[in-house]
Amino acid sequence: MSFISGLTAYASARLASGWVAFPNLFGSKGLKLPINDTAFKVGSFEVKWYGLIICAAFILCVVLGLRSCEKYGIKQDDLLDYVLFAIPSALIGARVYYVIFNFDNYRDNLMSVFNYWEGGLAIYGGVIAALLAVFFVSLYKKQSFVNVAGFGAVYIILGQAIGRWGNFFNQEAFGGPTDLPWGMNGDRIEEFVLQQVRNGVEGYSIGTLVHPTFLYESLWCFLVFVFLLIYRKKWAKSNGECLSLYMILYGLERVLVEGLRTDSLYIGHTNVRVSQLLSGILIVAGIALFIDLRHKWKDSQYEVAEGEGSLAAVVERMKDQENAEAEAAPDAGSDTAADTAPDAGSDTAPDAADDTDSNSYED
Numbered sequence: 001m002s003f004i005s006g007l008t009a010y011a012s013a014r015l016a017s018g019w020v021a022f023p024n025l026f027g028s029k030g031l032k033l034p035i036n037d038t039a040f041k042v043g044s045f046e047v048k049w050y051g052l053i054i055c056a057a058f059i060l061c062v063v064l065g066l067r068s069c070e071k072y073g074i075k076q077d078d079l080l081d082y083v084l085f086a087i088p089s090a091l092i093g094a095r096v097y098y099v100i101f102n103f104d105n106y107r108d109n110l111m112s113v114f115n116y117w118e119g120g121l122a123i124y125g126g127v128i129a130a131l132l133a134v135f136f137v138s139l140y141k142k143q144s145f146v147n148v149a150g151f152g153a154v155y156i157i158l159g160q161a162i163g164r165w166g167n168f169f170n171q172e173a174f175g176g177p178t179d180l181p182w183g184m185n186g187d188r189i190e191e192f193v194l195q196q197v198r199n200g201v202e203g204y205s206i207g208t209l210v211h212p213t214f215l216y217e218s219l220w221c222f223l224v225f226v227f228l229l230i231y232r233k234k235w236a237k238s239n240g241e242c243l244s245l246y247m248i249l250y251g252l253e254r255v256l257v258e259g260l261r262t263d264s265l266y267i268g269h270t271n272v273r274v275s276q277l278l279s280g281i282l283i284v285a286g287i288a289l290f291i292d293l294r295h296k297w298k299d300s301q302y303e304v305a306e307g308e309g310s311l312a313a314v315v316e317r318m319k320d321q322e323n324a325e326a327e328a329a330p331d332a333g334s335d336t337a338a339d340t341a342p343d344a345g346s347d348t349a350p351d352a353a354d355d356t357d358s359n360s361y362e363d
Contacts, residue, residue: 020171020186037170050166057162061155072151072239078141082134082148089133090126097125101265101274123160124278150239153246154228161221167214175211175260176203183209211260220253237297244293247286251279
């Protein structure tokens, strides 16, 4: 009995410190989970779930990449070099991107830009910075950027799928009001909803549930990861095609889901969401890249076919020439023997014939 009481007390304490609920899930039963953004403490230092999840995603993606990179023409040492430059670049890029498009919050205290532990990272900034790092490293190594980036895109999307669960523990990256069965709530989400009610924002009332947009993106990214794995194995003509498909498929998801979110970054004081605009550009660029890669592949196939055709023609001409020489050899031999026989006698004729055969072989 004491064990049950202790477990109940622990659960109550956890719920008091934070919770997330899906009230309409599983009919009227619902689902309520104790959630805290802090996984554990080391002294006064707090280790956040967000950081742990990002680290786990990073390690998993690197391990999977190292296991398969050799099959796609990338050495393990080269891949590690790319990773060593891409990861710090991604962290810096994610922060810089967020600060640029949310600069009003940092204008009066520029040093707060470096307070990354307070939140404020943007996945697009991280991906762009990582790809730029890979681009410059590939130039130094004189390797194909598209090939390396295409290989990495498969694991980037997996990392994004896992990393979104950090938003779950932080109760962030959620959407607007919804009546769907999987609508979510939470202690921090309730505070947000209450603030919207106070501000008179349409669609909000006490108890309003919101879209779990972090979940939408996570599930979509997992599906894209599986698709890219299958596509790369069965249909891809080059690694670069996976990069173009990543741009198209992730861009498509972000265009749709970003419109549901309540924490989007905007261009200046306009109503244009940065991520939606960038996603639209990515879709167009991805389609153009895919078409270009396919055209290059087809051209290479034509060149190979033409090369094989030319070689076949040369071989055929060589065979014709050999046949012609073989047909001419007996006539030349008999003529020579006839000319020499009267003068040289029977002993000379075999020698002449031997010479004729020898000359015919050398030709």
